[in-house]
Amino acid sequence: MTDTIDPILNDRVSRRAVLAAASVVPATALVAAHAQSSGNAPLSSGRTHNKAALVTGASRGIGAAIAQRLARDGYQVVINYRGSKDQAVALVREIQRAGGQALEAQADVGDSQAVRQLFDTCEQSFGGIDVVVANAGVAHTVPFAEMTDEDFEHIMNVNIRGSFYTLREAARRVREGGHIIALSSSLTVLRSPGSGPYAASKAALEVFVNVLAKELAGRQISVNAVAPGPVNTSLFTTGKTPEQIAAVAARTPHKRLGEPADIAAVVAALCGPDCAWINGQVIFANGGLV
Numbered sequence: 355m356t357d358t359i360d361p362i363l364n365d366r367v368s369r370r371a372v373l374a375a376a377s378v379v380p381a382t383a384l385v386a387a388h389a390q391s392s393g394n395a396p397l398s399s400g401r402t403h404n405k406a407a408l409v410t411g412a413s414r415g416i417g418a419a420i421a422q423r424l425a426r427d428g429y430q431v432v433i434n435y436r437g438s439k440d441q442a443v444a445l446v447r448e449i450q451r452a453g454g455q456a457l458e459a460q461a462d463v464g465d466s467q468a469v470r471q472l473f474d475t476c477e478q479s480f481g482g483i484d485v486v487v488a489n490a491g492v493a494h495t496v497p498f499a500e501m502t503d504e505d506f507e508h509i510m511n512v513n514i515r516g517s518f519y520t521l522r523e524a525a526r527r528v529r530e531g532g533h534i535i536a537l538s539s540s541l542t543v544l545r546s547p548g549s550g551p552y553a554a555s556k557a558a559l560e561v562f563v564n565v566l567a568k569e570l571a572g573r574q575i576s577v578n579a580v581a582p583g584p585v586n587t588s589l590f591t592t593g594k595t596p597e598q599i600a601a602v603a604a605r606t607p608h609k610r611l612g613e614p615a616d617i618a619a620v621v622a623a624l625c626g627p628d629c630a631w632i633n634g635q636v637i638f639a640n641g642g643l644v
């Protein structure tokens with residue numbers, strides 16, 4: 355899919371307006387808290403604590419970085435992919451070479467039966483599920499007038515239906531004390547031209563997270579969303595010129611795009627002991643994008 359307009363470049367909403375419109379917890383604070391709690395030294399690879407994590411859409415991009423980070427932090431990891439088998443297998447081997455435990459599992463998150471089997475695979479292989487990251491997502495940013503029925507259906511099928519199937523199975527199966535995290539987007543508040551269906555699909559996901567956090571009361575499971583700004587993956591860079599990408603990077607105080615590892619660090623922090631009191635929230639991880 356290609357972007358015909360850049361929602362970030364076209365956005366005119368100030369950071370102040372974004373902050374006013376949303377319940378924002380600075381991601382940097384979470385990462386700092388996690389680093390402090392672990393003495394800035396995460397578990398080295400191979401030191402599993404017999405907990406398992408399932409990451410959807412982990413063959414590449416942000417999901418792959420999350421899977422790598424959770425493996426480094428001691429989780430046994432299921433790496434879900436839809437079509438990129440070679441990349442998923444390569445990531446499993448990389449984690450195993452570093453002493454971690456991982457396996458790849460194909461499933462289209464838009465297929466409820468496939469999602470059930472994905473969770474079965476995690477339980478049968480690792481004995482249970484402690485962390486679920488609903489990361490699989492697709493973006494297509496064009497103005498309303500240009501969006502086809504097929505593209506609209508695709509966004510809704512993966513981002514809403516797929517996230518619902520993933521979160522429903524997570525609600526049924528994540529063990530007490532676990533964590534459920536979904537990947538939203540800063541576009542839910544930026545609402546840039548061209549972002550309508552994509553941002554709306556992510557806004558639905560934020561509602562899912564908030565409601566699910568309440569429904570799981572009593573099980574000591576936290577449910578949160580992480581909402582990145584532009585991150586250096588093919589989802590963001592495809593269809594943009596180097597000049598357009600540089601212009602977006604210039605809009606963050608650090609003058610760079612987010613990297614997948616930046617987002618993985620926030621997810622890891624939410625799975626850490628110091629973030630147990632953060633529940634039902636949307637964490638904006640966008641480097642202070644304005």
Ligand SMILES: NC(=O)c1ccc[n+]([C@@H]2O[C@H](COP(=O)([O-])OP(=O)(O)OC[C@H]3O[C@@H](n4cnc5c(N)ncnc54)[C@H](OP(=O)(O)O)[C@@H]3O)[C@@H](O)[C@H]2O)c1
Pocket residue numbers: 410411412413414415416417434435436437438439461462463464489490491492493512516537538539540581582583584585586587588589590
């Ligand atoms: N990159 C950004 O700037 C940005 C910003 C805000 C939010 N996000 C969100 O962060 C998440 C990850 O984005 P990304 O940038 O890492 O994207 P990406 O590089 O395009 O990777 C997308 C991943 O999702 C998987 N996937 C897509 N459709 C799937 C399906 N139906 N079933 C299972 N897996 C599926 C892909 O698997 P295959 O390769 O096997 O198809 C791939 O592993 C998405 O939810 C996205 O909306 C990204």
